[in-house]
Amino acid sequence: MKNISFYLIINKLYVMTFYKYVKYIKEQVLDTQWFKKAYKEKKVSIKYLSNNYFKTIFSNNHFKYENTKYCFYKLLLIKFDYKESLEKNNHLKLLNINIVNETRFKIVKLLIFLQKKFLDTNYFFNMKIIDREDFINIYIKKYNSYLDKSILSKVLNNTYFLFNKSIYNLSYLVPQKRFIYSIYIKDIINTNSNSLKGDEDISDLLYKKYQIKLSRRVICSIRNSYLIPKIRITKFNEDIECIDSFSNKRVLNKKNISLLPNNLEGVYELSSNKIETYPFLTTKIVYIGSSKNIKKRLKTYTEKYAHTKEIQNFIKNGDNIYFRVAKSLEYRLFERKIIDNFIYLHGSLPKLNTQRVLLL
Incomplete structure (x- = not known):
């Protein structure tokens, strides 16, 4: 294995924020006169660790994982090639950036390989339990490169990525x-x-x-x-209705909706034939909502429009959708309790919900 002198690695580069690190690459290298001169004289060339990258900074994330693929911000994939020492030892700056970029890229690449099934499904039952020492051994064997616990921790704790419209720390892929x-x-x-x-x-x-x-x-x-009770939670609070107060499930159509009482206040739930995968559990539930007039609200779902685009697009698919309702005068509070419980059990909001209920 090729020996790399540890003292050459500037540890502070690993712990820099995304913006500071990008600024460092630009101000300390790319925008300097010594680099432009060396590049013009072909003493230095630029290569990239991957051809799959994004150029526009839109959030504080080093890479993003979308549609089963991942890509880094372009400057984080730079690899400088040089054949000789540069004036004032500036080649050491290039070497350090090379080491940091390559190490981060290889760690992410290996983690994505190991956790790909989870990333493609967002289902925690597909998450592999990764021991850090085992990961280091796999890394060294795979890449014939140096890695220790200190460097791995720095990369895991200071690298962020975009996944399912949210930004996560890389340590998210190495859970306890x-x-x-x-x-x-x-x-x-x-x-x-x-x-x-x-x-x-x-x-x-x-x-x-x-x-x-x-x-x-x-x-x-x-x-x-993790505040897990010994038995399944069925009641959300001693002074509020429990989930058993929901009616039987019915197909969402005009006939079944017409059977509901007028001006019914409460909570309603939408589900489908398809089993939806959530981070912690699977279920057929796709939406939880509330209204001071459930009958009127559900009628909108059988017409040309629905009150959210997510529901409207889902209904257009033509699959059977089911509903059930629960009467409640405190329907906003009841809705919040049910959604909070859903998140606790399943790990995220129902598929068609876009935000949690905030009480004023």
Whole structure:
């Protein structure tokens, strides 16, 4: 393996913010007279680690993952080629940028390879548990390059990426084991709520279903850390209606909507035939809303327009959509409770909801 002198790596480059690092590359190298002269004299050339990049800065993210592909901001893919030392040791600046760009690019590339199934589905049951020491060993073997825990931590904690319209820290792809286990525990509780008597039962089912062996004490500790109750949550609050107050599910059509009482205040839920994948669980629910006149609101969904573009586009697909309703005078509060519970169980908003309910 090629030896790289550790002292040549400027550690501060790893911990710079995206904007500061880009500014450093421009001000300390690209916009300087010494670089322009060396480039003109062909003492230095510029190559890129990948041809897939974006040029416009639109947020504080080093790369983005969209449609099963990823691309970096262009300057973060620069690799300087030079055959000789430059005046005032300026070639060391180029070397350090090369090392930082290559190391970050390789770490991201390997992480995406390992977590691709999760990234393509956004389903945490497809998330691999990655031990950092194991990752370093895989990295060294794959790239024949130097990497240690300190550098890996700097890259993970100071690199950001755009994914599903949100910006995440790169460490998001290397979650703690306890967090992943908490998702499995939630699944066991929510699919076996009637038969569970305690953490011992959860331990047995975790092993049977996922081959994960955790003691009762560890499960209890994880539940306490992530505020997971022993039984499935059915009530959102002692003084508010529970989810069982919803009506039976019906196909969303004019006939079924006409059976609803006039001026019905409450919460309604839309679902489809298709199982939707959310980060923590799967479900057929696609929207949760509320109205002071549910009948009137649902009628709009059977006509040419709906009150959001997301719902309108979804209905255009022609698949059967179902609804169920729950009467509530405090319908805005009830809606917020249900959505908060949905996020807690599933890891995100329902597919067609665009924002959480904020009470004034």
